[in-house]
Amino acid sequence: MDLSTEFDDILEAPAREISDEQIARFEGYVAEIFATFGMDLNTASTKDTPRRFVRALYDITSGYDGDPKLIKVFDTECRGGPDCRLSQVVEGPIRFYSLCEHHALPFFGHAYIGYIAHENIIGLSKLTRLVRVVARRFTVQERIGQEIVDALEHLLKPHGAAVYIEAHHLCMEMRGVRETSPLTRTTYWRGEYDSNPSLRAEFFTACGLQR
Structure with a gap:
């Protein structure tokens, strides 16, 4: 195993590039899942929940962006x-x-x-x-x-x-x-x-x- 290559990938990984179009599409998928499972997305506190969920998931997985x-x-x-x-x-x-x-x-x-x-x-x-x-x-x-x-x-x-x-x-x-x-x-x-x-x-x- 080439540890040098492996850890270059982990520590110096290029920042992820996710377009606004992709984010909007992901929000739609999440909204469909949440609504199907029972969430009412038409309330003041839930109407933006799919967007918040996608952005939170992106932040939670920031390790994929590495740390030079x-x-x-x-x-x-x-x-x-x-x-x-x-x-x-x-x-x-x-x-x-x-x-x-x-x-x-x-x-x-x-x-x-x-x-x-x-x-x-x-x-x-x-x-x-x-x-x-x-x-x-x-x-x-x-x-x-x-x-x-x-x-x-x-x-x-x-x-x-x-x-x-x-x-x-x-x-x-x-x-x-x-x-x-x-x-x-x-x-x-x-x-x-x-x-x-x-x-x-x-x-x-x-x-x-x-x-």
């Missing part, structure tokens, strides 16, 4: 010698919202990110940007974590990278089994984190999580 600011990284003093210490950078909780690609229903939660610098470091705000650019699209929780940890490896060439995500999925709470407040948790380890349990424990402690 994420490619800005800085050299670190670590070059892998005997004095290169395994010191973690941990950020979180980072709030995110996403849309499940199975039902197009929201899921939302928090991401925690850790990495052990080697070649490069990245501004702390960029970690939040990274979470949002991969989450604000149609996706699944497993892929969000995978893309975050792979992007960290691609951008920073670290000794290790770690991601922990916990999220509520409305496709489980509003439909189907109608579970009450379930929390789905996923973890992703690369490099030193994968082989060193003490680093994973330190990561969870730094996140304020008991594991």
Whole structure:
């Protein structure tokens, strides 16, 4: 797999171009669906609902537009010698919202990110940007974590990278089994984190999580 090409597509994706004509057509489709399912579109509060829905959906999926600011990284003093210490950078909780690609229903939660610098470091705000650019699209929780940890490896060439995500999925709470407040948790380890349990424990402690 060519990770360089993959992450160029994610981080530097060209802005989507959707014409006014397309937007108007989409609003018509949404209006037909909503009306068929029972919504009265002739009230003061609902007459513009199809338009608002389409525009909200466009905004919610802004991750498809990428974020070129994420490619800005800085050299670190670590070059892998005997004095290169395994010191973690941990950020979180980072709030995110996403849309499940199975039902197009929201899921939302928090991401925690850790990495052990080697070649490069990245501004702390960029970690939040990274979470949002991969989450604000149609996706699944497993892929969000995978893309975050792979992007960290691609951008920073670290000794290790770690991601922990916990999220509520409305496709489980509003439909189907109608579970009450379930929390789905996923973890992703690369490099030193994968082989060193003490680093994973330190990561969870730094996140304020008991594991």
